[in-house]
Amino acid sequence: MLRVALRLQKPTSGTVSFANNVTIGYVPQKIHIDPTFPMTVRRFLALAKIKQKTPFDVLLAEVGAKHVLDSPLHTLSGGELQRVLMARALIRNPNLLVLDEPVQGIDVHGQAELYSLISRVRSERDCAILMVSHDLHLVMSSTDRVLCLNQHICCSGTPEVVVSDLAYANLFGKHAASHLALYVHEKQHEHNHECSHVEVK
Amino acid sequence: MIDDFLLRALIGGLGVALVAGPFGSFVVWRRLAYFGDTLSHSALLGVALGFLLNINLTLGIFIICQTLAILLFVSQYQRQLTSDTLLGILSHGSLSLGLVALAYMKDVRIDLVGYLFGDILAISSTDLIWIYGAGGVALLGLMWIWKPLLSITIHEDLARVEGLPVDRTNWLFLGLIALTVAIMMKVVGMLLVTALLIIPAATARRFASTPEMMAILAIVIGCLSVVGGLLGSYHYDTPSGPSIVVAGCLFFMLSIIIPRK
Numbered sequence: 001m002l003r004v005a006l007r008l009q010k011p012t013s014g015t016v017s018f019a020n021n022v023t024i025g026y027v028p029q030k031i032h033i034d035p036t037f038p039m040t041v042r043r044f045l046a047l048a049k050i051k052q053k054t055p056f057d058v059l060l061a062e063v064g065a066k067h068v069l070d071s072p073l074h075t076l077s078g079g080e081l082q083r084v085l086m087a088r089a090l091i092r093n094p095n096l097l098v099l100d101e102p103v104q105g106i107d108v109h110g111q112a113e114l115y116s117l118i119s120r121v122r123s124e125r126d127c128a129i130l131m132v133s134h135d136l137h138l139v140m141s142s143t144d145r146v147l148c149l150n151q152h153i154c155c156s157g158t159p160e161v162v163v164s165d166l167a168y169a170n171l172f173g174k175h176a177a178s179h180l181a182l183y184v185h186e187k188q189h190e191h192n193h194e195c196s197h198v199e200v201k
Numbered sequence: 202m203i204d205d206f207l208l209r210a211l212i213g214g215l216g217v218a219l220v221a222g223p224f225g226s227f228v229v230w231r232r233l234a235y236f237g238d239t240l241s242h243s244a245l246l247g248v249a250l251g252f253l254l255n256i257n258l259t260l261g262i263f264i265i266c267q268t269l270a271i272l273l274f275v276s277q278y279q280r281q282l283t284s285d286t287l288l289g290i291l292s293h294g295s296l297s298l299g300l301v302a303l304a305y306m307k308d309v310r311i312d313l314v315g316y317l318f319g320d321i322l323a324i325s326s327t328d329l330i331w332i333y334g335a336g337g338v339a340l341l342g343l344m345w346i347w348k349p350l351l352s353i354t355i356h357e358d359l360a361r362v363e364g365l366p367v368d369r370t371n372w373l374f375l376g377l378i379a380l381t382v383a384i385m386m387k388v389v390g391m392l393l394v395t396a397l398l399i400i401p402a403a404t405a406r407r408f409a410s411t412p413e414m415m416a417i418l419a420i421v422i423g424c425l426s427v428v429g430g431l432l433g434s435y436h437y438d439t440p441s442g443p444s445i446v447v448a449g450c451l452f453f454m455l456s457i458i459i460p461r462k
Contacts, residue, residue, distance in 0.1 A: 008362070026362040026363075034232065037412070038406070038414070040411070043411060047355070048363065092363075
């Protein structure tokens, strides 16, 4: 779904349309940097094809990764890399930030920090967030609009609407639907369904 | 003082090292070693084509390498076979087809060993023009696409979303690699082309902190390998192409042993 929205893949049916003034900042799920590739964070940020005014250290400070400016990319930890990718996306001053499973493979503490970073970016930069996530707890607690995907769009709407939707109950089990707060983590691992959520300002 | 053929060999070898450094770096970064092998293995088919059409053999090799590069690029969109299987089929298929085609041409007698391991001492002035002409084009082309190619090497989708011409850049890069492989043939031969691409680049890695620095160091190490290999080949009467690769391997081992500051 994300690939279609980013126009990386043609939709099998339907069309993708954007408002005229949309600037997308894309944060990929993971990037693999071969250790043979000598690329520092500074250089990586400089490769973004845009003349930007904010100095890189200010930008990295915003995402909390100021200390890695001159580190080689392949030595960064998962959390650091996510922050750097976020900084790279922010260079473009996006009004739509697209995130693909931003916290995958990151420990619980780091996840919480990243999520608070994302919501800070949203409020400070006044920028819409489109994010794919398997984390039901997050999806239900801090989003404006949810799209529940399993091959097709099962249900969509505000979290309250989605939770009470029959399709959602079928997807995750009635039990989960009514006791979401309690059972969210077990259910998340049992079902490998993709839940995307969209935040719209 | 210095023999003509040796001078030509030196000039040709240095020219090839100059082109191989930057391209070799990308081959290492993008894990294209097997891809380079496949292109060079098809070179024999190019030689056959050269004889058949009565054109310059380097041109024949270039045409075949280019065709193969296009074939590989297009076939990466199919999902049935993994890319290494596909590369294996094309690599050995074209090598065998080349051998069969050459055997079929009764009036063509070639020095097979020369094509397999290079014949740098037999480099002619025409070869030199090819090496510097085509090599110059390849280097200029690479400089032109250098920045987008770096972005694509980091993350292709990210480059696409940021609006870089990903497909066009990849196409150009493949075409330029095919050109590089074609001119490297004469110096180290089809079996050793990949070695001259990746060994100097891999040696340079430990001492480089930027992509540009690695490419330039790879050029320097490649040139040193050519000089060392030719000297060794001259003094000990060893085959020149393999001697160059042996010299490169020695530099690589040295680079591992030298402690890092």
